[in-house]
Amino acid sequence: MSALALPPGLILAGGRSSRMGTEKALLDLGDQPLLAHVARRLAPQVSVVKLNAPPGFPAPLALPLLPDTLAGQLGPLAGVLAGLGHLQPGETHLLTVPCDSPFFPLDLAARLRAQADDENSIVVAASDGRLHPVFCLWPRAIAEDLQDWLADPDNRRIQAFLRRHRMVTVDFSLIDTPEGTIDPFLNINTPEDLETARRFAGLLA
């Protein structure tokens, strides 16, 4: 087991859900909204679950709300910055997950923490040859650089930011089920994605 203590967790829900056409975090999957599934999966893996979303977001759960501190829909990195800004003394890292991926691994945090070998590396999940940079363990040490980076409105892309830092990737397996194979990082952006996710809802029980 890693020496790194359980980090705080932040659910990123500050996006526009334009492909879904309605706030995707609040859509039901089985008997609960997507956001509730994500929070339930995250809670045992972190010290506290917080929510990055706009002020007044109608969350179906009582979670500490951290709105973006920078104006202008700057993408998920703005949420990461808000989360890093609320780290408490002694907390060295922040774990982020998006609001639209309810199947992420139950050992996500443990495996990312095990690779957090210094105070500066960003540890990112991957599967099937793809990076999933919103599933990430962010060290506090990058906060200042992130603030500076986001001051330029052209700098929104997570992967471009990651290239400025030492990055460690952790590869996760696809999940085979009787309904077919699913990527644990499947994210639900469209009504069609939601239909796909409903086929695999048994994994959430």
Ligand SMILES: Nc1nc2c(ncn2[C@@H]2O[C@H](COP(=O)(O)OP(=O)(O)OP(=O)(O)O)[C@@H](O)[C@H]2O)c(=O)[nH]1
């Ligand atoms: N804080 C914050 N999070 C964002 C922002 N844009 C996207 N996100 C989050 O980043 C993650 C990935 O976002 P996307 O699914 O690519 O974008 P989205 O805006 O949610 O959805 P689309 O409008 O359909 O692209 C999700 O968890 C979003 O909530 C933003 O401007 N601020």
